[in-house]
Amino acid sequence: MRFYAAADEDHKAQKGNIYENRIRLLMSNSVLFYSLAVLIISCAFAVVFLRNIFHAGLFLLGAFLGVAGIYIALFNYFLAAVQALVYSGAIAVLILFGIMLTQRHYRKEDPSHNAFKWIAFVLSFGIAGFLVDSFRSLKPGSIFPVKHLLYQMGMALMQTYAIPFEVISALLLVALLGAFSLAREKEDL
Amino acid sequence: MIGIFHYLALSAVLFCIGLYGVLTRRNGIAVLMSIELMFNAANINFVAFSYYFKGIHFISGEVFPLFVIAVAASEAAVGLAIILSLYRNKKTVNVDEANQLRG
Amino acid sequence: MKGSHLIIFIPEIAVLSLALLLLIFDWVTPKGKKVWIGYFSAVMILVFMGGFLCLAKNRFFPYAASFHGFVFDAFALYFKELFLLVVFLATLFSVNFFKQDDEGQGEYYALLLFVTLGCFLLVSSADLLMLFLSFEMMSIPLYVMCAYRKKDSKSSESGLKYFLIGAITSALLLYGISLVYAATGTTNLHAFIEGLVSANKLAYNPILLLGLILMLCAFCFKIAAVPFHMWAPDVYEGAPAPVVAFLAVSPKIAVIGLMTRLFLAGMQPLQPFWVFLFAVLAAFTMTVGNLTALFQQNLKRLLAYSGIAQIGYILVGFASIQPFFKNMPTLQLGYQAILFYLAAYLFSDLAAFGIVTYLSAHGIEDVKSLKGLAEKNPMIAFLFLISLLSLAGVPPLVGFVGKFYLFLAAVSSRLYWLALLGVVNSVISLFYYLRVARTMYFEKEEGVSIPYPSFSMQVALLVAVLGILIIGIYPFMITHFSLQVLTPLSNVPISHVMK
Known part of the structure; x- marks a missing residue:
């Protein structure tokens, strides 16, 4: 209980310069967010579109690190560390090992995607549009990190x-x- | 200004890129990678919701991704073991070349 | 959490410790002497079944208790007994299937128990996090077991297919859960359901609806309902037969149990939507399953499509759930029919798959190669006939009673077309079941006789077929039990949480 009381007082003390904090937070966050979003989306596109599976694996590593950055932008530093350690450090490396172990019989002329390319493209990005559209109704919500x-x-x-x-x-x-x-x-x- | 909508839009796009990869990729490992992208999209959702809407249960959104990461790790381990065992038998990891099972 | 609250985790703790014990036994037993591990596991599972029944009768035992997203009640106990029965039979099926070369046996039985643990947690989960984790706990060992014959490329292929489908399923489930969390702000099912009941307009929140639909898609993948059924025949054909017996029953029952809990506990505000959705799903699943089964030559594929059709019948029960009468939950014929049919499906399907396991160990995989089985081995042919007739729903057997209840529920909620379609489907299904019977009995072929099944297989088949006969003739033991199970579930205030 005492812990929370202390946290509360802490919060009151900061209330004076709350406006200034808010501006700083917003500025830094939007720069961070947009750069991370571009990184994540381009890496993700590379993962699903690249013919060379090993390169795709490397871009997957980039996407994971970008998501770790997103957690930092949302002030969950611990989760960001876990993401960087476990996802990029363990899972992506495991996948890269898997790729290296199975590339001996790789044939260059083989298509990397199947025949449903266009149907799948329309379907998945239709769903994305629908999702994004339905998110529009949400209120922006509070912006301060939890103590x-x-x-x-x-x-x-x-x-x-x-x-x-x-x-x-x-x-x-x-x-x-x-x-x-x-x-x-x-x-x- | 960056609000919840931006994070959710990012996660929705990431999810659907993953979905596209799952539907079209021939290499089993590439399908696995696309699925990992979908998991990450859901994780972004959890953290963003719990950050912007601090309800009484906000902490579950912050904790959920930890469990998801552990699940993803175990799934990747088992999946790669299965893919390796298929590779040993058939010298391929392509999902549509594994087609002995057709009725 | 006090120590005394641990009592509600006794089933999970028991199964987990048995699994760990088997791993240790596998490690200390010298190579070539590992057959007893399977028998030991089966005996212990029987002990657990008896023990849990005594536990439920103990007056000190909590009637219904929950601990942060874990619920223990009579409903969960009913399902846990069913899972123990499945794993008992599957263990006995495996004992002589895997005896030739006995590395990795302890691991195999431990994996069976880990899947069972996942099913236990799934029917007890009251939190979306718990739900997700138990879903994974249920699936991951099964991926491994499908690919367990490492030199057999069909087995690896089946493992890969099941793994990829399962991983996609969990991604859909997870994204659905994240959207539900977005719409309701909680992962606790009780809080979530209370929110739904109190704020009816939440039901028309597109985000919530989308999340629920994604979760439902994931469930449909697991129970192989049409349009998400394509994986089942391929996976069944390639995987080792005793694994298929287990895979075709346990996860399906667990997911149906979870869905029953969700709907009984409080999806009531969304009632009209669900009824229509489930009626359509049930109609398609039954019809597609049965019509495709007509053309199958491989026994495992035949049973896969027949299993899809069985799930369709169970979905009829979901479609016929009526608007909620708070004080008369026992009038919900649909729920009772579902619970009964799960038991019926368990016995019939396991008996059929047990015989398929036995036959595939002797190289018989197709319907054609069943020729003259009635002369080569009359007992096996007779048992197979009984289990197939029970799956088709022929009178004195348990499948008939189950279907009768389901269609009665459909009629009582005025879904006449669905009941009629169900009856037509049962008639269609008779064609392919009787085709197998005709091949066994009326098509002669000279050949060596097949040796009788081993002791463990005999016991397992006896248990399954006796279940078909006894419950078919005297169904009231299960219906009585399912009434007892359902009544508290809807009467106990769901927010009653032990802290």
Whole structure:
């Protein structure tokens, strides 16, 4: 309880220069956001359009880092660190290894996309347009970051989400077990 | 000014680029990469909502992506193991070349 | 959380510890002596089934309790017993299927139990985060199990297909959840449902509707409802037969259970929308499943399409859910019919897949190669006949009673066309089931007789077929139970949360 009271006083003390803060926040955020959005979207396009799968993997790494930047723009620094470490550091690298292990029989003249290219294009970007249109009704919402977010996240993980936290540990064990038993060279059954 | 709409529009576009990749890519690993893009889009949604609408349950939006990242990691691990095992058998990772199962 | 609250997690803890124990046993048992692990697992599962029933009868046991997104009630317990039954039978099917070369057996049985754990959590989840995680917990081990025959390229291919479809499903589910979170500001199902009930206009929020539709698409993928059914026959054909037996039943039951909880607990404001949607889904799923099954030659593909049709019948139950009478939840014939039909589907489908497992171990995969089975092995032919007739819905068997309840529910909510379509579909389905029976009984072929199934397979088939017969003749044990299960679910105030 005392923790929150302290946070409250902290907030009151800052209320004086709230307007100035707000302007600074908005300015920095829009520059950050637009540059990140351009980075993410162009990397994502490269991932799905590039013929060379290894290059696509490298651009995937870029998209993941851009999303980490988005978390920074939303003031969740911890999530940004986790994104950079796990997504870019582990998952993207895992995928790159997978690509390198399976490229021996790569044939250059093979098409990289199937025949539904145009139907899929219309379908997916139609859905995107519909989604963006339906988001227009939302109110802009508040813009100030939460105080002591990391503390609250930790409390949530240990209290409200204690059971999911246990479940995810079991899930990681299952993934380890499954990946190991499949990737092992020896024949099992 | 940057509001919730911008983040959601970004995530919607990212989701649909991922969807396009899933529908059209022939390489299994490329499909997996596109799916990862879709996961990231959903994560952006969660964080943006919880940041802009600080309701009583705002913390679930901040915590959800942590779990999603763990799930994505385990899914990628299992998926790559399966793709490798297919590659060992058939020397291909293309989804539409794996077509022994047709009725 | 006090220590005493751990009691509501006993089923999950038991299954998880058994899975870990099997891993340890696999590690310490020398190569070539691992067959007992499967038997041990089966026996322990039986013990759990009995134990959970006693637990439910214990008067100290909470009637319905929840802990932050995890609910324990009689409804969940009903489904947990069903999952234990499925994993029991699947374990017994696997024991002699996998005995030739016995590396990795403990892992296999542990993976079966991990899927069961995911199903347990799914029917108990009351939070979207929990829902997502248990959905993954249910799917990820199954991807591995489909690809478990590593030298068989068909098995790898089936694993890849199931993995890609499953990953797309989880991406859709996740995006749907994020939109639902956007529209309601919460991931807690109770808070979310109360919000829906109190603010009726939320239902017409496009973001919420879109989120719910994406989630529904993900569920339809998992239960293989038409238009999301294309993966099922391919995956079933390639995967090892006992895995298919498990895969065709457990995840489907879990997702149907989750949907039942969602709708019973509070999708009522969206009622008219759902009824129409489910009626159309049910009609297409039944018809497409049955009509395509007419042309199948491979036994597993035949059963895959037949399973799609069965899901169509269950969706009839969802379509016939009537507007909510707060004090008379037991009048909801649709829910009862769904719960009953799940048990019927479990026994009939597992009996059929058990026999397919046994046959595929002896190299019989097609309908054509069933010729003369009645002479080579009359007992197996007879059991197969019973399970197929039960799937078709022929009177003294459990499938008939289940379909009767479902169509009765449809008639009672004035969906006459849907009930009629269901009956027509059942007649169509008789054609292909009887085609298999004719091949077994009336087409002669000289050949070596097939050896009788091993002990474990005999026990499993006996349990499944006895279930078909006994529940078919005396259905009231299940209907009685399903009434007990449903009543508290709709009477207990849903916001009652143990903190």
